[in-house]
Amino acid sequence: MIRLRNIEKVYRTDTVETLALNSISLTVAKGEFLSVMGPSGCGKSTLLNIMGLLDAPTRGELKISEQKTDHLSDKQLARFRNLKLGFIFQSYHLINDLKVLDNVELPLLYRAATGGERRKLAATALEKVGLSNRVKHFPAQLSGGQKQRVAIARAIAGNPEIILADEPTGNLDSVMGNEILEILLQLNRKEGTTIVMVTHDENMAKKTHRLVRLFDGTQVQ
Amino acid sequence: MLKNYFKIAIAVLRRKKFFTFISLFGISFTLAILIVLAAFIDQVIGNDYPDRKRDRSLYITALEQRMDKPGYHTGSGGPLSFYFLNHFAGGLKTPVKVAIASKMSATNAYVNNKKIKVYLKYTNAAWWEVLENEFLEGKPYTQQQIDNADPVAVITEDAKRAYFGDEPLVVGKYIEADNTRFRVIGVIKNISLLSGMMYGDLYVPYTLSKTDYKYKYYNGDYQGILLAGSKAEVPKMKEEYEQMVARLPVESKDFDKVYSHGDSYFASLMNFGHEDTPGMTYMLTAIGIFVALILLLPTLNLVNINITRIMERSSEIGVRKAFGASSATLVYQFLVENCILTLLGGFIGGILSVVVMKIFNSAHLIANMELSLNFTVLFVALLTCFVFGLLSGVYPAWRMSRLDVVTALKA
Numbered sequence: 001m002i003r004l005r006n007i008e009k010v011y012r013t014d015t016v017e018t019l020a021l022n023s024i025s026l027t028v029a030k031g032e033f034l035s036v037m038g039p040s041g042c043g044k045s046t047l048l049n050i051m052g053l054l055d056a057p058t059r060g061e062l063k064i065s066e067q068k069t070d071h072l073s074d075k076q077l078a079r080f081r082n083l084k085l086g087f088i089f090q091s092y093h094l095i096n097d098l099k100v101l102d103n104v105e106l107p108l109l110y111r112a113a114t115g116g117e118r119r120k121l122a123a124t125a126l127e128k129v130g131l132s133n134r135v136k137h138f139p140a141q142l143s144g145g146q147k148q149r150v151a152i153a154r155a156i157a158g159n160p161e162i163i164l165a166d167e168p169t170g171n172l173d174s175v176m177g178n179e180i181l182e183i184l185l186q187l188n189r190k191e192g193t194t195i196v197m198v199t200h201d202e203n204m205a206k207k208t209h210r211l212v213r214l215f216d217g218t219q220v221q
Numbered sequence: 222m223l224k225n226y227f228k229i230a231i232a233v234l235r236r237k238k239f240f241t242f243i244s245l246f247g248i249s250f251t252l253a254i255l256i257v258l259a260a261f262i263d264q265v266i267g268n269d270y271p272d273r274k275r276d277r278s279l280y281i282t283a284l285e286q287r288m289d290k291p292g293y294h295t296g297s298g299g300p301l302s303f304y305f306l307n308h309f310a311g312g313l314k315t316p317v318k319v320a321i322a323s324k325m326s327a328t329n330a331y332v333n334n335k336k337i338k339v340y341l342k343y344t345n346a347a348w349w350e351v352l353e354n355e356f357l358e359g360k361p362y363t364q365q366q367i368d369n370a371d372p373v374a375v376i377t378e379d380a381k382r383a384y385f386g387d388e389p390l391v392v393g394k395y396i397e398a399d400n401t402r403f404r405v406i407g408v409i410k411n412i413s414l415l416s417g418m419m420y421g422d423l424y425v426p427y428t429l430s431k432t433d434y435k436y437k438y439y440n441g442d443y444q445g446i447l448l449a450g451s452k453a454e455v456p457k458m459k460e461e462y463e464q465m466v467a468r469l470p471v472e473s474k475d476f477d478k479v480y481s482h483g484d485s486y487f488a489s490l491m492n493f494g495h496e497d498t499p500g501m502t503y504m505l506t507a508i509g510i511f512v513a514l515i516l517l518l519p520t521l522n523l524v525n526i527n528i529t530r531i532m533e534r535s536s537e538i539g540v541r542k543a544f545g546a547s548s549a550t551l552v553y554q555f556l557v558e559n560c561i562l563t564l565l566g567g568f569i570g571g572i573l574s575v576v577v578m579k580i581f582n583s584a585h586l587i588a589n590m591e592l593s594l595n596f597t598v599l600f601v602a603l604l605t606c607f608v609f610g611l612l613s614g615v616y617p618a619w620r621m622s623r624l625d626v627v628t629a630l631k632a
Contacts, residue, residue, distance in 0.1 A: 049627050052543070054542075054543060054626045054627055054630075055626075055627050074547060074548055075547045075548075075549070078542065078545050078546060078547040078550075079545065079547075081543065081544065081545050082544060082545025083545075086544075087540075087543050087544065089540075089630065091536075093536055093537075093539070093540045093630065095229070095537050095540065097228070097229055097232030097233060097236065098225075098228060098229065098232070102225060102228065105225070106540070106541065106544055107544040107545055109222050109225055109546075110544065110545035110546050110547075110550060111545075115224070154544070
C-alpha cells in the first residue's frame with residue numbers, strides 16, 4: 001500500500017542543514033495498522049507528512065497504492081490526498097466556525113458530490129464514531145475526546161484507503177485515548193483501512209500490528 | 222460548496238467584530254460615495270428632459286480661433302454669436318432644424334417688493350421644435366412673434382411659483398424682469414440645472430435681446446443644436462459642419478485657423494479643453510483618478526486586514542489543503558468570502574447612499590435635480606462591489622494559497 005525507499009529529508013537554512021530522515025525504507029501493507037514511535041525530534045511527524053504527501057522528500061522514492069508521487073503537480077497531489085488519504089491530528093484541527101457535520105463534510109467538498117450525498121456520507125461517518133447526536137454542535141461545545149472523534153469521522157468520511165494519525169491521543173487522558181484507539185482498531189478490523197499512527201504510548205503501540213522505531217531520523221526497529 | 226463558504230464567511234465576520242466593523246465601514250462609506258456619484262452622473266447623462274432627440278442632435282457650444290506656431294501660441298474663443306449660428310449653421314443642408322439659445326443670464330424680477338433671481342434665455346422659434354418641453358399651460362412663441370419682437374415669455378413652474386405664488390393659471394399675466402414687462406404665453410415643466418444649455422427660468426424671443434444679435438462676429442453669447450432628420454444622418458451633418466468651419470476665414474491676422482465642432486451631448490458638456498486636449502479627456506481622466514483613489518484607499522486597507530485574518534486561519538488552510546483543496550480552490554474560496562464581505566458592505570453603502578440622496582434632494586442644492594437609485598446606478602454599484610471584492614482579495618488569497626501545509630498546520 002505504502003512503499004518508501006531510501007527516503008531522506010534534509011531541512012536547509014542559510015547556516016544549518018538538518019537531516020530529519022536518513023535513508024528510511026519501509027513498506028506498509030494493505031490493511032496493516034502500523035505504529036511509529038521515537039523520542040521527540042526523531043522524525044516521526046516528518047515521516048508521516050511525507051507519507052501523507054504534505055511534504056516532499058529530498059531524496060528517495062515513495063509509492064502509494066502502486067503509484068509514484070514525485071511527479072505529481074500541486075493539483076494532482078491535492079486530488080490524490082482527497083481520494084486516498086485521511087488525516088487525524090493531535091490538535092484535532094477542526095474548523096471552529098463550522099458545526100460538526102460541516103467539519104466532517106470537509107473532504108467531500110473537494111469532490112464531485114452533491115450536498116445531499118455529502119451530508120449522507122458525513123452522517124454515516126459520525127455514526128461510526130458514535131457522534132450522531134452532536135451534528136449541530138460547534139467544536140467549542142465538545143470535549144477533547146469528542147473533538148477527536150469528529151476528526152476521525154472527517155478522516156473517514158470520504159472512505160480513504162489510508163489513514164495517517166499523528167499522535168491522535170496526545171491531548172487526551174488515558175480513558176479517552178483508549179476510546180479513540182479502539183475506534184481506530186475497529187476501523188482497521190472491520191473496514192480494512194490501512195492506518196499509520198505516530199504515538200508516544202508504548203501500550204497503544206503494542207495493540208497495533210507492527211511497530212517501527214525511529215531515532216535521529218533513522219529506523220532502528 | 223458555496224453554502225459552506227458562506228457559512229465560513231459569516232462566522233469569520235462574527236469572530237473579530239472590530240475588524241469587521243473597520244472593513245465594513247471602509248467599504249460601505251466608499252461605495253456610498255461612488256453610488257451617489259453614479260446617481261449624479263446618471264442624472265446628468267440619463268435625464269434627457271426636454272432634450273429627447275439627443276441621438277440625432279449635435280451641439281455647438283464653442284468656437285475658437287487660434288494661431289499655433291513654434292514658440293508662439295495665441296487663441297480666443299467662447300460661445301458663438303447668433304449671427305454665426307443663424308447664418309452659417311443655419312445655412313447647412315443636412316440639419317432639418319437649428320435651435321439657438323443664449324447662455325442663461327441672471328437677472329432680477331420684482332414682485333410685491335420682493336426681488337427674485339431668474340435666469341433669462343433668448344431663443345429662436347426652432348428651439349421649441351427641437352426640444353420637447355412639456356407645456357403645463359399655453360404654448361411657445363412663434364416666428365411671427367419673434368420677428369415682431371413681441372415681449373412675450375415662456376416661464377418654468379418654479380418661476381411661476383416664485384413670481385405668481387399659488388395662482389393656478391398665469392398665461393396672459395405679466396412678469397417684469399430685466400426691466401422689461403413680458404406677457405406670459407406658456408408655462409413649462411421644470412428643467413434640471415444639469416441639463417446644460419437647456420436650463421433657464423424665463424425664455425424670450427432673441428429679438429428682445431439688449432445685445433446686438435445682428436453682430437457679424439463669430440463669437441457671442443449663444444449656443445446651438447443641429448437636428449438631423451435621422452440618427453443615420455448625424456455623421457453626415459457633423460462632416461458638413463466641420464467642412465463649413467474649415468472654409469471660414471479668420472477674423473484677425475492674429476489667428477490662422479478657426480475651430481468649432483458639432484459634438485454629441487456628452488462630449489459637448491466637456492468642451493472646456495482645446496483642440497490638443499479636449500475637455501472629454503480631462504474630465505474622463507479626472508473621474509478615473511478620483512474613482513481610482515476612492516477605491517484604492519479602502520482596497521489597501523482591506524488587503525491589509527485580509528492578510529492578518531488569513532494568517533489567523535493558517536490552521537484551517539492547512540487542514541483544507543491536507544484534505545484535498547488545491548491552491549486554486551482556496552483562492553476561489555477566499556475570493557468568494559471577500560466578495561460576500563464587500564457585497565454586505567455594498568448593501569450598507571446602498572442604504573447610506575439612499576439616506577445621502579434623500580438629504581441632498583430635500584436640501585435642493587441643485588435646481589430640479591432629484592438623485593435616485595435606479596437600475597443603472599444599482600448595476601454600477603454591484604459591479605463596483607464585485608471589482609472591489611476581487612481587487613482586495615486577490616493578493617491575500619494568493620498569499621494564503623502559497624502557505625506550506627506543514628507550516629500552516631503548526632500555526
